[in-house]
Amino acid sequence: MGAKGAETRQRMIEATRHSIERQGYFGTGLNQILTESGTPRGSLYFHFPGGKDELVAAAVGQTSGLIDAALDAADFTDPAGAVSGLITLLGERLEASGWENGCPVATVALEVAGTNDAVQQACAQVYARWTEALRVILRTAGYRDADDLAVSLLALVEGALLLARTHRSRDPLDRAARVARALL
Structure with a gap:
């Protein structure tokens, strides 16, 4: 993964981290994460093939x-x-x-x-x-x-x-x- 891909992945993790801490798992929607991170939907499943669970797990680990x-x-x-x-x-x-x-x-x-x-x-x-x-x-x-x-x-x-x-x-x-x- 190149620098741009790593940056995109990190933006999604940061948006997720911010949201789950305040709103929890169920209060955090994928559309919200994509909007806050400024990333296209295709990036989500490229970086996190396991979807929301994989993304939330990564955010928990970094948070x-x-x-x-x-x-x-x-x-x-x-x-x-x-x-x-x-x-x-x-x-x-x-x-x-x-x-x-x-x-x-x-x-x-x-x-x-x-x-x-x-x-x-x-x-x-x-x-x-x-x-x-x-x-x-x-x-x-x-x-x-x-x-x-x-x-x-x-x-x-x-x-x-x-x-x-x-x-x-x-x-x-x-x-x-x-x-x-x-x-x-």
Whole structure:
């Protein structure tokens, strides 16, 4: 695939990523993606022969970059600071978006993980990456229960994002950050 093809593919992924995070899987239509990305319909099936599911799976995989980068940059000697920093980053992003950009994976996972294998696998891979990154941070800091704690912290962050988005308030995130600090 040439540079132009790669650019077209990336525009479709970005349009999908933007839409699924705000509107979910079912609220995102192919016509909307094509319009927002400025690409012709033929490009969709050329780049994503599996159609919407393949495109959404690719978008889910790329949308995790924000959290991946935050976890990669975390101070491994301060797990509480790393989790609090992640919560702060996501809270700022959520509030700046008018309470529309919550977790880049959760909206889709909640809708289709039970019924769509391709999208479920993409969501599971992202969550596994985040859990592993947290586990490594915790293990490096000396926590013996790092596996359980990593899953619990990710669940805490995800739940706080959902509540913050629902209440349109940073309060659930602030509370989650305090609990994370208490746990760690």
